Amino acid sequence: MYSTDSRADFRSRVARIVGEANVLSPGGSTDFKSHYQVDGLAPALAVRPGAREEARDIVRLAREYNQSVIPIGAGTKLGIGMAPRSYDVALDITRLNRVLAYDPGDLTISVEAGCRLRDVQTLVAAQGQFLPFEPPHAADATIGGSLAANSWSLCAEGYGTPRDFVLGMEFVTGEGQLVHSGGRVVKNVTGYDLHKLMIGSFGTLGAMVSVNFRLYPLLQDQRLFAATFPSAESAFQMLHQVRTSFLKPRTLVILDPGAAALMQRSGKVFGSHPNSWILSATVAGHSAAIERHERDLKVMAAQAGGREFIVVRDEKVDETAALLREFSVKLQQERPTNIGAQIGVLTTEVFGLLCELRANAEKENFACATLFQASGPAHLTVWDDAVSTQMLEDPNNDALTRLQRMAQRIFEITNAHQGHAVIQWCPIGLKSEASVWGESRSDFTLLQKVKTIFDPSGIFSPGRFVGGL
Amino acid sequence: MNEKLIRELQALLGTEHVLHSEHELRLYEYDGSIETARPDAVVFPGDTADVVRIVKFANRRDIPLVGRGAGTGLSGGALARHGGIIVAFTRMNRILEIDAENQCAVVQPGVVNSDVSLAAAPFGLHFAPDPSSQRACTIGGNISENAGGPHTLAYGVTANHVLGLELVLPEGGIVRTGGNAPMVPGYDLTGLLVGSEGTLGIVTEATLRLTRSPEAVETLLAIFDTVDDATQSVVDITARGITPAACEMLDGWTLRAVETWAHAGYPMDSAAVLLLEVDGLLEAVGPEAEAITDVCRANRAREVRRASNARERELLWKGRKNAFGAVGRLSPTYYVQDGVIPRTKLPETLRRIAEIGCEHGFEIGNIFHAGDGNLHPIILFDARKSGDRERAIAAADRIIEHCVSVGGVITGEHGVGMEKDRLMPLLFSDVEIALMSRVRDAFNPRHLLNPGKIFPTGKGCGEIRVRPSHQVTRSSLHSSAGFGSSSGRV
Numbered sequence: 001m002y003s004t005d006s007r008a009d010f011r012s013r014v015a016r017i018v019g020e021a022n023v024l025s026p027g028g029s030t031d032f033k034s035h036y037q038v039d040g041l042a043p044a045l046a047v048r049p050g051a052r053e054e055a056r057d058i059v060r061l062a063r064e065y066n067q068s069v070i071p072i073g074a075g076t077k078l079g080i081g082m083a084p085r086s087y088d089v090a091l092d093i094t095r096l097n098r099v100l101a102y103d104p105g106d107l108t109i110s111v112e113a114g115c116r117l118r119d120v121q122t123l124v125a126a127q128g129q130f131l132p133f134e135p136p137h138a139a140d141a142t143i144g145g146s147l148a149a150n151s152w153s154l155c156a157e158g159y160g161t162p163r164d165f166v167l168g169m170e171f172v173t174g175e176g177q178l179v180h181s182g183g184r185v186v187k188n189v190t191g192y193d194l195h196k197l198m199i200g201s202f203g204t205l206g207a208m209v210s211v212n213f214r215l216y217p218l219l220q221d222q223r224l225f226a227a228t229f230p231s232a233e234s235a236f237q238m239l240h241q242v243r244t245s246f247l248k249p250r251t252l253v254i255l256d257p258g259a260a261a262l263m264q265r266s267g268k269v270f271g272s273h274p275n276s277w278i279l280s281a282t283v284a285g286h287s288a289a290i291e292r293h294e295r296d297l298k299v300m301a302a303q304a305g306g307r308e309f310i311v312v313r314d315e316k317v318d319e320t321a322a323l324l325r326e327f328s329v330k331l332q333q334e335r336p337t338n339i340g341a342q343i344g345v346l347t348t349e350v351f352g353l354l355c356e357l358r359a360n361a362e363k364e365n366f367a368c369a370t371l372f373q374a375s376g377p378a379h380l381t382v383w384d385d386a387v388s389t390q391m392l393e394d395p396n397n398d399a400l401t402r403l404q405r406m407a408q409r410i411f412e413i414t415n416a417h418q419g420h421a422v423i424q425w426c427p428i429g430l431k432s433e434a435s436v437w438g439e440s441r442s443d444f445t446l447l448q449k450v451k452t453i454f455d456p457s458g459i460f461s462p463g464r465f466v467g468g469l
Numbered sequence: 470m471n472e473k474l475i476r477e478l479q480a481l482l483g484t485e486h487v488l489h490s491e492h493e494l495r496l497y498e499y500d501g502s503i504e505t506a507r508p509d510a511v512v513f514p515g516d517t518a519d520v521v522r523i524v525k526f527a528n529r530r531d532i533p534l535v536g537r538g539a540g541t542g543l544s545g546g547a548l549a550r551h552g553g554i555i556v557a558f559t560r561m562n563r564i565l566e567i568d569a570e571n572q573c574a575v576v577q578p579g580v581v582n583s584d585v586s587l588a589a590a591p592f593g594l595h596f597a598p599d600p601s602s603q604r605a606c607t608i609g610g611n612i613s614e615n616a617g618g619p620h621t622l623a624y625g626v627t628a629n630h631v632l633g634l635e636l637v638l639p640e641g642g643i644v645r646t647g648g649n650a651p652m653v654p655g656y657d658l659t660g661l662l663v664g665s666e667g668t669l670g671i672v673t674e675a676t677l678r679l680t681r682s683p684e685a686v687e688t689l690l691a692i693f694d695t696v697d698d699a700t701q702s703v704v705d706i707t708a709r710g711i712t713p714a715a716c717e718m719l720d721g722w723t724l725r726a727v728e729t730w731a732h733a734g735y736p737m738d739s740a741a742v743l744l745l746e747v748d749g750l751l752e753a754v755g756p757e758a759e760a761i762t763d764v765c766r767a768n769r770a771r772e773v774r775r776a777s778n779a780r781e782r783e784l785l786w787k788g789r790k791n792a793f794g795a796v797g798r799l800s801p802t803y804y805v806q807d808g809v810i811p812r813t814k815l816p817e818t819l820r821r822i823a824e825i826g827c828e829h830g831f832e833i834g835n836i837f838h839a840g841d842g843n844l845h846p847i848i849l850f851d852a853r854k855s856g857d858r859e860r861a862i863a864a865a866d867r868i869i870e871h872c873v874s875v876g877g878v879i880t881g882e883h884g885v886g887m888e889k890d891r892l893m894p895l896l897f898s899d900v901e902i903a904l905m906s907r908v909r910d911a912f913n914p915r916h917l918l919n920p921g922k923i924f925p926t927g928k929g930c931g932e933i934r935v936r937p938s939h940q941v942t943r944s945s946l947h948s949s950a951g952f953g954s955s956s957g958r959v
Contacts, residue, residue, distance in 0.1 A: 101876075105704045105813040106842075128708060152652070161651075163660050164629045179901045185809040186841040187626065187881035189615045189664050190889075190896055191923065192905045196628075196660030205656070217710040243572070244593070246684035246750055285710070289753035344652035346571045375572070377652045419650050437654050443644050447656050449911035453904070466655045 007044065010065040014047055017057045022048040022095070035075055036090040038464075039083035039428050043070070046090035052112070052170060052178060052209040055091065059207065060176030062089055063457050070461050071207035073114060073142030076329075077149040080424045081202050083431055085463035091207055093144050100210055101184065104129060107215045108167060108184055113144030113208040130218040132159030134251075136329045138322065144208040150200030152342065154325045156376045158250030159216065162199050168212040169195035174205070174455025184212045197450060203461040204469050205454040219284035222250075223294065224312040224320050226280040227301035228260070228271040235277035236351045238304035239374060242281065243347070245300070247293055249281035251373075253324055256354060258369030262331065269320050271308040282321055327371050328379040332425045337392060338383035339403055339426045341410050345378060345419030353417040354378065360409045364402055381425075382406055392427045400429050411438050440467040470509035470554075474530070478512060478554075481522050486513040486560070497555050500540040500547045501602070503804055503858070504887055508535070508549035515560045517635065517643065517673040523556055524671065525641040533920045534639075536667045538579060538607030541600075543805060544886030546614055546666050550921035556671065558609050564588050565674070572679045573632060573649045578609025578672050582616075585677065594679035597624035600882070601790075612672055615664030617882030619715040619789075620746075622840035624680060626882065628663040635674035636662065639913050649676050661908070666884050667919040669912040683748035686714075687758040688782040690774040691743045691765040692736060696720060699741040700815040702768040703839050706745070709760050715746040716840030717789050720819060723796070723834035723847070724788065730795040733788030739771060743839065744789050792836050793847075800849035804861045808872035809881035812842035821871045822846050829864035843881035844872070870895065885923045893925045 015023045024046040026032050033042045044067075049055040062069045067088035072078065074094070096114035104127040111120055118138055120131055135141060135151030147162055159165065168182025181194035198205055229235040235254050242252065255263060255270075255278040263270045263278070270278055279301070283293040294311060301309045312320050332340045345353055350372055361368040361382050372378040384402070391399040407423055407430060414421040415438075423436040430436075440447075444467050451458075451469045463469075475489045488494065488511040498507040509532075514520045527534045533553030540547050549555055558579030566575040569592035574585055582603040586595040599618035600606055606616070612634070617626045624630075633647030647659035662669055693699040703716055719727065719742050724735040735742055743765070747757040762773045776782040796803055810818050819835060826833035826848075837844040846868055850861040869879050873895045880889055893902060906924055909916070 103811065103813055106811040107707060108811065128710070150652070160625070160629060163657060164625055173904065177900050177904070179898070179904055181901075183809075183878040183896070185811060185843075185877050185881070187617055187621065187809050187838070187843045188878045189626075189882055189884050190878045190880050191885065191893065191901075192665055192908055193628070193660055193663075194905065194908065196657045199657060199660075200654075201656055217707050217712060219710050240570075243681075246681070248749060286753050286756050288756060289750050292750055292752045342652060344650045346650050348568075348570045349650075375651065420648075420653055422652075422654050441645070441653075441655065443646050443655065443658055446644060446646075446658055446912070450656050450658075450908070453907045453911055 006065060010061065010067060011045060013061055014045070014058060017054050017061070018047055018049050022050065024048070036072065038070060038078050038087055039431065041084060041087045043087050043090045046092050048092045048095050050095045052096060055093065055096065055207055055209050056172045056176055056178040058089070058091060059172045059174070063174065063176055063459055066457065066459070068459050068462050069207070071144065071148070071203045073145030074116070074137065074140040076137035076141050077145055077151070080149060081464035082436060082468070083428065083463070084461060093207065093209065094142065096209055099123065108186065108212060109215055110184055110210060110212045111143060112210045113142065115143050117141050117143055117146055124215055125218055128218050129215040131213050132165055132216050133162060134325055136326050138325060143211050147199050147208060147211065148201060148203050152373060152376055152379070154321060155250045157252045157374055158248065163196055165214040166195060166199060166211060167214055169198055169208055170210040171195070171198055171206045171208045174457060174460050178209070182212065186214050202465050204451060204465045206460060221287055221290060222282055222284035222317045223290050224280065224282045224317045225294065225297050226270050226278055226310040226312070227297070227306040228273050228276040228278050228308045229304065229306050230276065232256070232277050232351060232355060234305040235279050238279050238300050238306065241300040241304065242297070243374065245296065247296055249283050249293065251280070251282045251321065251324070253374065254279050254372045256358065256368070256370040258367060259327065259371050262369055263323060263327065266323060269310055269312050269316070271310055273307050276307065280324065282317060324371065328381055331369060331381045335383045335385070337387045337389060337399070337427060338381055339407055339410070339430070340424050341380045341421050342424050343378045343380060343410070343414050343419055343421045345414065345417055347375065349417040349419060350378060353413060353419065356413045357410065360413065361406065364406055366406060380410065392429055400427065403427065404430055404433055407434065435467070437466040475510060478510060478526065481526060482512055482514065482519055486515070487511070497537070497540070497557070498548070500545060501543045502545045502886070502888055503802070504545040504548055506545070506548040506550045507552070508555040509552050511555045511557055513557050513560050517637065520556065520637045520671055520673050521641045521643065523554065524637050524639060527554055527917060528639050528641065528915070531915065531917065533917050534671070535919050536578070536609060536613065536671050538610035539581070539602070539605045541602040541606040542610060542614055542886065543807065543883040544614070544880065544888040546884050546886040546919070546922060547610065548887065550887050558607060561673070567592065567679075568649070569594060571649055572681070574677045574679055576608050576675055576677060578607060578612070578675065580608045582606050582608060582611055589679050590682070593682050595682050596677055597630055597680045598627045608675055608677070609672055612663050612675060613665070613667045614884040615882070617838070617843065619717055619838060622716055622838065623712050623714040628660060630678045630680070631659060631663050631675055632678055633676040634659055634662055634672050636670035637673055638670050639915065639917055644670070647676070666886060666922050668909050668922055670918065685751045685754045686746060686748045686782065687754045688776045688785050689745045689758060689761055690785045691745065691770040692739045692772045693741045693743065693768070693770055694739060696741045696819050697816045698768045698770070699743045700839065702743060702765050702770070703812060705764045705768065706761055709764060711747065711757050711760060713745050713761070713840060714748045715744065716838065717744040718742070718837050718839040719788065719792060720835040722832065723792060723836055726799055726834060727788045727792050727795045730798055731788055731791040733784070733791070735788060736771065742788070744785060789836070796834060796847050796849070800851065802850055802852040804848040804850060804865060806844070806846040806848065806865050806868055807880045807883035808844045808846070808869050808877060810842045810844065810872050810875050810877035812839065814875040814877070815839065815842065818844065818871060818875065822868055825864050825867045825871070829860050831861065831864055833864070841881070842877065866892065887922055890923055890925050893923070
């Protein structure tokens with residue numbers, strides 16, 4: 001515990017670095033708590049550095065005063081992870097929003113980590129280019145937050161995940177050192193790729209302050225297809241056909257009937273048959289190639305027993321793809337008493353896994369909806385509309401116990417299918433019972449060592465990650 | 470190494486799996502670089518348990534260990550710089566599994582790169598990284614060095630195709646990182662390990678991503694009278710929405726050297742040839758090849774040749790694939806460099822390389838992956854002449870300094886090894902090198918795994934440190950709200 005004097009001292013020194021206007025306190029703003037709190041815990045102050053060096057200086061001070069720090073972008077994914085062991089300072093990176101270097105001819109860009117992803121996409125689109133990263137929360141999410149959370153990307157089927165197109169990074173370590181890793185060029189084997197450790201580290205190793213990306217040519221012509229199926233077998237049969245063909249969709253997902261029903265309601269483009277499984281793909285590029293995709297996909301859908309084959313064109317494609325991208329987010333926001341899990345699993349295991357999970361949810365009287373991304377994770381949401389927040393807090397109600405049992409089953413079933421589940425969204429009460437990250441793996445000792453090297457005093461997001469890191 | 474230790478090693482692994490005589494060890498003092506270093510023994514483990522035995526043996530006695538695949542590396546990565554034992558993976562060369570449905574393979578580190586693609590071919594799959602040495606080099610070496618190749622422009626380097634690793638640590642512990650299922654929670658140790666040049670652990674098994682082989686391939690060769698026209702074509706091709714599978718360039722000096730010997734059909738008075746490949750659906754590659762032809766013509770290409778079948782394609786690739794052989798006929802020794810620059814800096818960089826050649830009295834040819842700005846200047850020198858080798862290295866250093874000064878890096882696919890450890894301060898501050906060094910200490914606390922690589926050792930490194938010029942951003946691009954603009958190095 002620290003004396004009030006020490007806190008005041010820390011605050012005034014922070015203000016000297018960033019200016020009084022960029023130090024926020026819980027009393028100062030009504031939005032403070034809702035914006036900066038993590039699992040119900042609010043920090044003593046939020047700091048908004050305006051330069052990368054300021055971020056470095058704040059972390060140095062935080063270390064000196066033993067203040068724990070959580071780096072925050074738009075705050076859209078702060079609910080992921082365990083409740084922090086302590087939380088003194090929110091390091092708000094959203095003023096770090098400058099473009100550091102962009103020569104379109106190089107097909108690379110360097111931006112500060114507080115840039116909104118959407119703004120970067122707009123900037124490069126004007127030059128006929130795009131950043132192949134399409135995570136959820138697209139309207140608000142920052143570069144730093146999306147990378148720290150290693151958010152799933154809708155176009156991963158075509159372009160891979162951030163570790164494939166992040167070329168380099170600058171970050172502030174727990175020792176308050178501003179360091180860089182990688183570079184601004186597409187090919188680089190100089191030194192260790194420390195930035196790969198930062199991707200998906202959920203703010204536990206340091207704070208990202210700038211990132212260099214590889215860009216790709218923007219393909220203007222695109223089309224979205226959706227086929228509806230009466231059974232999981234037929235949908236997965238089509239998935240197999242697509243994956244063993246020469247076709248190159250940029251996105252490829254399967255929706256279970258729970259997800260299909262919700263999409264049919266909101267999008268109106270995913271067919272009308274109730275209780276359907278849906279396979280959806282988007283393609284982009286030369287018109288002849290798009291036509292070929294349409295032709296082949298239609299045949300594959302028919303052969304697999306598809307009911308409907310829907311084609312979405314032109315500007316409707318982005319709109320419809322956005323529904324898929326934001327699907328789980330929307331579901332979670334609308335149903336705060338649910339469990340949202342991201343499950344990494346082999347393509348061959350998905351079918352069995354989803355069937356078991358759905359059967360279990362049904363047995364426990366939960367509704368469920370799943371979006372599975374080919375060669376990526378499955379996103380499962382489980383909920384009971386009859387359960388309210390009050391019921392979860394009532395010790396005499398079994399609502400929380402039921403959710404706990406379901407979470408337990410998600411881990412068990414996923415493990416049995418050689419996958420790994422992360423509970424990304426759940427009532428806070430659930431987090432005190434078990435780790436949302438599942439069990440640690442054989443490399444955990446090495447993860448601990450990495451944490452100690454980057455953040456020896458343990459000031460960054462303490463306790464939030466795998467195994468209490 | 471004394472006889473007692475050799476006998477102990479033989480007892481551990483079997484007499485036939487330990488080399489220790491002078492003439493045997495000589496075979497292992499080279500790799501593809503211009504460096505040499507002789508090991509004290511070479512051992513051939515047959516499985517992970519053997520590797521654990523070797524590691525424990527070495528750890529107890531403070532003996533350095535250096536992993537080695539085929540020894541085709543170009544930065545001294547597989548050389549025993551400080552002596553010790555070379556762990557050669559010749560026997561651990563089995564493909565353990567081709568999982569076509571999940572598009573991955575599990576292999577031992579001694580498997581030859583192209584053998585993975587051969588084994589995957591019946592399923593319509595291949596392993597995408599294709600370094601020039603792919604018929605000899607091994608997966609273990611590819612992982613250590615994060616190997617590239619001509620087709621990495623579209624498909625990425627080794628790091629993009631390794632899903633998980635089994636690793637033996639210096640104390641003998643076995644750890645598994647990553648895995649074939651996506652989104653493993655935890656820090657991405659697999660991403661850290663690929664390209665760590667054998668300094669963090671010894672890889673004993675790898676899970677690789679397999680890539681679907683394309684339906685159609687079109688190869689084009691465009692001949693230019695100026696390097697600038699060829700370079701501009703590369704930029705314009707992208708602007709047409711095309712990401713070529715490969716985009717290779719030979720400069721005038723190199724194409725003349727190649728033509729003299731390999732007869733690839735290059736006009737002797739041209740300044741650059743661009744070799745381009747697009748792949749994908751039948752319906753896509755035709756129009757893309759047309760578009761590329763248009764772009765090259767618009768940039769004053771003297772001629773654009775196009776191959777549609779395997780025989781014609783081979784002919785177009787002939788010059789590129791035989792380039793190093795052709796150069797080998799011109800000079801007893803040559804030094805292949807490996808710098809990377811932002812690709813818009815190609816013309817000025819080639820001019821600077823020519824100047825550096827003049828200043829140091831060498832002819833320097835250039836072969837490069839133009840699409841990703843990865844240069845391979847070839848410096849011809851005669852190692853028998855006193856001082857020639859040192860001057861060649863000095864010229865190479867100037868080239869690398871230039872690459873860094875225009876925003877590039879010191880190695881794109883060959884690795885730092887013992888070739889460029891002293892150049893690391895060009896890119897990294899002392900604090901950054903110290904952070905990497907602490908990461909090494911966490912895995913390899915006594916520096917017994919591949920010592921003398923990556924990390925600069927000598928004093929005075931700071932003297933050669935230059936800071937790259939700040940890239941000035943185009944302020945006109947930053948009109949959108951919420952964006953400021955500034956310049957800086959990242």
